[in-house]
Amino acid sequence: xxxxxxxxxAYLVTGVSPLGGEPTDLLLADGVIAAVxxxxxxxxxxxxxxxxxxxxxxxxxALPGLVDLHTHLREPGREDAETILTGTRSAAAGxxxxxxxxxxxxxxxxxAGVVEQVWRLGRDAGYADVIPVGAVTVGLGGERLAELGAxxxxxxxxxxxxxxxxxxxxxxxxxRALEYTKAFDGVVAQHAQEPRLTxxxxxxxxxxxxxxxxxxxxxxAEEAIIARDVLLAEHVGGRLHVQHLSTAGxxxxxxxxxxxxxxxxxxxxxxxxxxxxxxxxSYDPVYKVNPPLRTAEDVxxxxxxxxxxxxxxxxxxxxxxxxxxxxxxxSAAAFGMTGLETALSVVQQVMVDSGLFTWADVAxxxxxxxxxIGGLADHGRPLEAGEPATIVxxxxxxxxxxxxAEHHSRSRNSPYAGLELPGRVRWTFLRGRPTVADGELAPxxxx
Numbered sequence: 001x002x003x004x005x006x007x008x009x010a011y012l013v014t015g016v017s018p019l020g021g022e023p024t025d026l027l028l029a030d031g032v033i034a035a036v037x038x039x040x041x042x043x044x045x046x047x048x049x050x051x052x053x054x055x056x057x058x059x060x061x062a063l064p065g066l067v068d069l070h071t072h073l074r075e076p077g078r079e080d081a082e083t084i085l086t087g088t089r090s091a092a093a094g095x096x097x098x099x100x101x102x103x104x105x106x107x108x109x110x111x112a113g114v115v116e117q118v119w120r121l122g123r124d125a126g127y128a129d130v131i132p133v134g135a136v137t138v139g140l141g142g143e144r145l146a147e148l149g150a151x152x153x154x155x156x157x158x159x160x161x162x163x164x165x166x167x168x169x170x171x172x173x174x175x176r177a178l179e180y181t182k183a184f185d186g187v188v189a190q191h192a193q194e195p196r197l198t199x200x201x202x203x204x205x206x207x208x209x210x211x212x213x214x215x216x217x218x219x220x221a222e223e224a225i226i227a228r229d230v231l232l233a234e235h236v237g238g239r240l241h242v243q244h245l246s247t248a249g250x251x252x253x254x255x256x257x258x259x260x261x262x263x264x265x266x267x268x269x270x271x272x273x274x275x276x277x278x279x280x281x282s283y284d285p286v287y288k289v290n291p292p293l294r295t296a297e298d299v300x301x302x303x304x305x306x307x308x309x310x311x312x313x314x315x316x317x318x319x320x321x322x323x324x325x326x327x328x329x330x331s332a333a334a335f336g337m338t339g340l341e342t343a344l345s346v347v348q349q350v351m352v353d354s355g356l357f358t359w360a361d362v363a364x365x366x367x368x369x370x371x372x373i374g375g376l377a378d379h380g381r382p383l384e385a386g387e388p389a390t391i392v393x394x395x396x397x398x399x400x401x402x403x404x405a406e407h408h409s410r411s412r413n414s415p416y417a418g419l420e421l422p423g424r425v426r427w428t429f430l431r432g433r434p435t436v437a438d439g440e441l442a443p444x445x446x447x
Contacts, residue, residue: 015057060426071091074105076106148177174229185375
């Protein structure tokens with residue numbers, strides 16, 4: 001398969017604020033940021049008018065293209081909920097230029113053949129780079145290691161491995177995975193959930209679960225696995241990534257591990273930064289998610305952990321579901337929420353508008369660090385001349401009421417329906433080619 005062609009159209013973005021700083025001009029040409037500042041306008045004058053598009057960036061913030069470490073694209077196997085095409089369209093609309101596709105597909109992405117299929121479908125779609133995540137164990141069964149080395153050596157070049165949706169609960173298997181992935185600088189991303197402590201669980205275990213009669217998912221079920229795994233990572237010298245961290249205790253364990261020098265990173269989701277278990281009182285299964293929405297005290301601790309760097313990245317855990325899997329009674333409903341098209345807005349509201357973050361911090365947790373953890377050399381780059389023109393232009397002053405029917409995902413299970421959120425993605429560029437242009441999806445080759 002041939003690589004996408006380098007765009008010939010150049011884009012002069014005028015008056016934009018890189019990372020929220022002083023306004024300047026950016027010239028995007030030949031797949032890179034060709035010039036910045038006064039040099040951009042001068043270089044643009046040398047181009048033929050037919051291949052130059054001027055974008056008014058006044059009031060817009062330029063960020064490196066967002067990178068999601070945790071996306072469920074459902075293909076192969078559950079194309080009724082999402083496809084790689086619809087999922088990456090949703091990603092582009094949210095400002096993402098790369099997504100890591102979780103392995104819990106059907107068949108499971110536990111072989112070189114399946115991860116290469118996912119990778120190639122992403123290239124064909126063209127809206128975002130799709131980086132497959134390989135399963136840690138065969139069939140997510142938790143009994144024997146999958147073909148980690150073969151997936152790492154495949155065309156997909158897998159570097160992140162996870163049984164997400166299930167915990168690698170066997171400590172011997174977890175140790176072996178941490179050891180094995182050291183050979184190719186891989187990372188094991190753990191869904192921290194002690195299965196024996198969460199059998200039949202429906203929501204966070206606490207006051208609300210007791211009052212409304214739903215089986216509780218205790219915080220210790222997450223914290224116990226994280227504590228075990230950071231010690232295993234220290235013992236073998238492996239790289240551990242904690243997925244969708246959600247409790248105050250988990251933040252403290254990761255903080256302790258980092259102070260000890262253990263090679264651990266962690267992610268928080270937008271919904272665990274904003275929503276609480278009080279929403280379960282509605283019995284609306286759109287709020288059913290794994291790990292569950294926690295208490296206001298947990299939300300505050302996760303925000304603080306993100307602000308002080310204990311938590312490294314924000315990852316969406318975009319989990320689309322077909323209507324019949326969510327539009328039912330709570331106990332029968334699937335766990336999960338969509339999130340690609342609202343993530344940046346939630347981070348703005350929770351972290352930037354509150355004063356906890358600068359826009360440079362947003363770039364760090366939504367682009368730079370996830371690219372580093374995932375081993376993506378051409379994402380999360382500085383907004384400087386010569387760097388890839390993989391950027392998003394974002395309007396922080398815009399306001400919108402979330403309407404899932406307008407989203408590009410195939411599924412509609414957004415927990416933010418009807419909520420007013422700040423900000424809107426105006427342009428998304430993938431190596432100089434717009435995937436979103438002036439707020440609308442742009443046509444791309446192959447899609």
